[in-house]
Amino acid sequence: MDINEKVIIVTGGASGIGRAMCRRFAELGAKVIVSDVDGGGAEAVAKETSGRWLRADVAVEADVRALTQFAVSTFGQVDIFCSNAGISVDGGEQASDADWKRIMDINVMAHIYASRAVLPSMLKRGEGYLLNTVSAAGLLSQIGSAPYSVTKHAALAFAEWLSITYGGQGIRVSALCPQGVRTNMLKEAERGAGAFLLEGALEPEDVAKMVEQGIRDERFLILPHPEVAEYFRRKANDYDRWIRGMRRLQAKVAGVE
Numbered sequence: 001m002d003i004n005e006k007v008i009i010v011t012g013g014a015s016g017i018g019r020a021m022c023r024r025f026a027e028l029g030a031k032v033i034v035s036d037v038d039g040g041g042a043e044a045v046a047k048e049t050s051g052r053w054l055r056a057d058v059a060v061e062a063d064v065r066a067l068t069q070f071a072v073s074t075f076g077q078v079d080i081f082c083s084n085a086g087i088s089v090d091g092g093e094q095a096s097d098a099d100w101k102r103i104m105d106i107n108v109m110a111h112i113y114a115s116r117a118v119l120p121s122m123l124k125r126g127e128g129y130l131l132n133t134v135s136a137a138g139l140l141s142q143i144g145s146a147p148y149s150v151t152k153h154a155a156l157a158f159a160e161w162l163s164i165t166y167g168g169q170g171i172r173v174s175a176l177c178p179q180g181v182r183t184n185m186l187k188e189a190e191r192g193a194g195a196f197l198l199e200g201a202l203e204p205e206d207v208a209k210m211v212e213q214g215i216r217d218e219r220f221l222i223l224p225h226p227e228v229a230e231y232f233r234r235k236a237n238d239y240d241r242w243i244r245g246m247r248r249l250q251a252k253v254a255g256v257e
């Protein structure tokens, strides 16, 4: 899909990957609606990109619906919905129920709310694009975080299902699956189990350019780190061997090797 003149919503647009996407889309002539739970941050990005903004908590379906209605009343329709906001929570099965529920709402339900909000009108037009920010953790795993691994797998499964189900009706879906990207999220991860992701980390601006190309090519899987495709192949080829390799990485990260 060509990006020029398109109406694009970006959630989590106040910082990191979302902000870089807003800037890139604006440079390419899109009408951008910047959204974030951080309303001040969204407003600042909208100002610099000559876009519009609306505060929305993607964990709340009414907010996502209101965001879509705002885009429609401002620009007439939504061409591309970038469901990008996400959080990370450290820990395993013992992470609190509150943390598990919060990350499920933000990393999974938000994509479902977005598709419920925009798909009816996109299907009527026979055209529309859903870009869901997942993570390489959705294809592989995240050392030190079961909630992140589980929710990103679920997010990828949902994106995949959407593409299978609605692709024949003109709906395009992409799953953006980067490894480390230099954003606030990575800064937080640096303090915990995610420090190893710094090696090979990309700038959000580089990721935004790859998103642009992925949308132009209407590619399902957008992999800013191409080596992830090889890791994914190895996982499919020999799951047990791949798990043994991941255990070694886990031990290294935990400092027991």
Ligand code: NAD
Binding pocket: 011, 012, 013, 014, 015, 016, 017, 018, 035, 036, 037, 038, 041, 056, 057, 058, 059, 084, 085, 086, 087, 106, 133, 134, 135, 136, 177, 178, 179, 180, 181, 182, 183, 184, 185, 186, 197
């Ligand atoms: P970031 O922390 O810089 O940006 C995330 C933004 O989402 C923030 O502006 C935050 O306010 C917003 N947000 C959080 N909860 C929200 C909510 N409930 N409603 C609306 N907005 C909310 O981090 P980022 O790295 O730019 O993350 C963007 C996406 O990229 C996430 O989905 C993340 O999982 C994914 N990702 C990041 C990395 C990485 O290394 N940085 C790697 C793979 C995937």
